[in-house]
Amino acid sequence: MKQEPASSTAAPRRRAGRPRSGVLDRELIARAALKLVVAGGYSTLTMSALAKSLSVSPSALYNHVESKQEIMQWIQEIVMDGVDSTVFETLPLDEALTAWAVTYRDIFAGHAPLIPLIAVLPVSGSPRTLEMYEKVAAGFTRAGWKQEDIIPAIVALESFIFGSALDATAPLDIFDPGENAGGIPNFEGALEAQRATGRNSADAAFRAGLRAIVNGLMAASRTT
Amino acid sequence: MKQEPASSTAAPRRRAGRPRSGVLDRELIARAALKLVVAGGYSTLTMSALAKSLSVSPSALYNHVESKQEIMQWIQEIVMDGVDSTVFETLPLDEALTAWAVTYRDIFAGHAPLIPLIAVLPVSGSPRTLEMYEKVAAGFTRAGWKQEDIIPAIVALESFIFGSALDATAPLDIFDPGENAGGIPNFEGALEAQRATGRNSADAAFRAGLRAIVNGLMAASRTT
DNA sequence: TGTTCTAAATGAATGACGTTCATTTACTAG
DNA sequence: CTAGTAAATGAACGTCATTCATTTAGAACA
Numbered sequence: 001m002k003q004e005p006a007s008s009t010a011a012p013r014r015r016a017g018r019p020r021s022g023v024l025d026r027e028l029i030a031r032a033a034l035k036l037v038v039a040g041g042y043s044t045l046t047m048s049a050l051a052k053s054l055s056v057s058p059s060a061l062y063n064h065v066e067s068k069q070e071i072m073q074w075i076q077e078i079v080m081d082g083v084d085s086t087v088f089e090t091l092p093l094d095e096a097l098t099a100w101a102v103t104y105r106d107i108f109a110g111h112a113p114l115i116p117l118i119a120v121l122p123v124s125g126s127p128r129t130l131e132m133y134e135k136v137a138a139g140f141t142r143a144g145w146k147q148e149d150i151i152p153a154i155v156a157l158e159s160f161i162f163g164s165a166l167d168a169t170a171p172l173d174i175f176d177p178g179e180n181a182g183g184i185p186n187f188e189g190a191l192e193a194q195r196a197t198g199r200n201s202a203d204a205a206f207r208a209g210l211r212a213i214v215n216g217l218m219a220a221s222r223t224t
Numbered sequence: 225m226k227q228e229p230a231s232s233t234a235a236p237r238r239r240a241g242r243p244r245s246g247v248l249d250r251e252l253i254a255r256a257a258l259k260l261v262v263a264g265g266y267s268t269l270t271m272s273a274l275a276k277s278l279s280v281s282p283s284a285l286y287n288h289v290e291s292k293q294e295i296m297q298w299i300q301e302i303v304m305d306g307v308d309s310t311v312f313e314t315l316p317l318d319e320a321l322t323a324w325a326v327t328y329r330d331i332f333a334g335h336a337p338l339i340p341l342i343a344v345l346p347v348s349g350s351p352r353t354l355e356m357y358e359k360v361a362a363g364f365t366r367a368g369w370k371q372e373d374i375i376p377a378i379v380a381l382e383s384f385i386f387g388s389a390l391d392a393t394a395p396l397d398i399f400d401p402g403e404n405a406g407g408i409p410n411f412e413g414a415l416e417a418q419r420a421t422g423r424n425s426a427d428a429a430f431r432a433g434l435r436a437i438v439n440g441l442m443a444a445s446r447t448t
Numbered sequence: 449t450g451t452t453c454t455a456a457a458t459g460a461a462t463g464a465c466g467t468t469c470a471t472t473t474a475c476t477a478g
Numbered sequence: 479c480t481a482g483t484a485a486a487t488g489a490a491c492g493t494c495a496t497t498c499a500t501t502t503a504g505a506a507c508a
Binding site: 067 | 493494495496497498
């Protein structure tokens with residue numbers, strides 16, 4: 001849990017910038033872990049598998065990592081880097097929020113196991129995540145938002161994004177009532193009507209919900 | 225993964241309604257599991273601990289349960305039962321949605337580990353959850369919504385609720401930039417302003433987001 | 449050059465887990 | 479009284495993450 005001093009380098013502690021032996025370092029481990037995850041999903045990310053992919057014994061990893069959780073945090077940082085938050089510099093707030101949210105959800109839909117982690121993780125450990133927040137907050141500020149309303153708006157959007165990313169991993173027939181059909185006419189009618197549109201319901205929900213929450217937030221900011 | 229035939233009883237398979245020996249049954253196991261969780265959190269819910277709390281050996285549980293995941297589903301059903309969906313019968317849609325969402329989030333904030341499970345779980349295994357959906361869908365129908373818009377609206381709301389429930393478990397100082405302060409003026413300003421309100425930011429975000437998404441959805445339904 | 453220091457790797461061991469299985473127990477039906 | 483059977487037992491297993499005493503090898507210093 002300890003943070004290295006002021007150094008921004010990710011490499012293990014070494015004597016005055018002189019390279020040291022060791023096959024491993026933070027960057028290497030993080031990349032290898034992400035590679036494993038992308039190739040075979042999070043269930044294949046074990047310390048043994050990770051060590052093997054680095055041609056090293058599992059215990060060697062613990063010279064560079066406190067726990068597996070820490071590796072998950074490293075992965076999270078790399079993944080978070082893929083979220084496009086430059087849009088706030090070029091687009092009006094509502095459009096920027098929409099574009100940002102879309103990339104955010106799409107990226108984390110492929111990394112659902114990270115979500116329960118992120119939601120609870122202090123941002124202090126992740127400078128790049130902080131930079132993202134700064135860009136988003138700047139977008140709100142530029143649009144003239146009251147300062148105290150900005151954090152709640154960001155958190156609300158993120159909650160929706162994380163929930164939607166989880167939802168995106170659900171099986172397509174998740175709502176099929178199965179043997180419990182009958183006695184639920186309203187729900188079944190709605191289900192059938194949605195099915196008839198031919199659209200993926202997770203995507204439709206994300207789009208509709210995103211438009212609603214963005215419009216709703218913008219409207220609220222104008223009334224106060 | 226198999227479902228028992230048409231029987232709606234939760235008891236283990238038995239001969240023509242005649243009670244059989246056995247200390248265990250589904251209801252007992254589920255209640256004991258929930259009790260453990262409420263007392264000590266999900267990390268204390270192990271098959272050994274559960275068995276011990278029932279004065280039984282761990283392997284005995286497997287005569288009634290396929291896996292620990294199945295127990296988690298049983299817990300989920302009990303917990304879901306606490307969500308108040310009667311409000312749709314008495315309140316106008318927007319107020320009902322708000323009241324429903326509030327109880328939904330508050331309840332699952334105490335059961336965060338269930339969320340990644342639910343988001344991906346077929347509803348067919350949970351009759352009571354289906355009944356909830358029916359009441360919600362009926363509320364939308366009664367309010368004159370187009371059928372095909374109902375499921376996406378429900379899913380969007382649930383995504384927001386689940387995300388918010390996860391967020392509610394975060395530490396209060398989750399946004400503290402720590403040593404990374406400086407260089408992120410907009411974010412820090414917003415953070416300070418939010419702090420100055422004295423409100424819990426997770427709660428403020430949930431309230432603001434809920435109002436926004438409900439208003440946004442209602443507005444959208446009027447334009448189509 | 450040789451000695452010492454130390455970061456880093458090793459491999460064996462540990463302790464939780466969830467889960468399986470052959471066997472026993474105790475009730476019920478005939 | 480005899481089977482038959484659901485259910486409980488306890489001793490395994492296999493898979494994890496993690497720990498630790500020990501070894502290895504490169505760099506600093508003499």
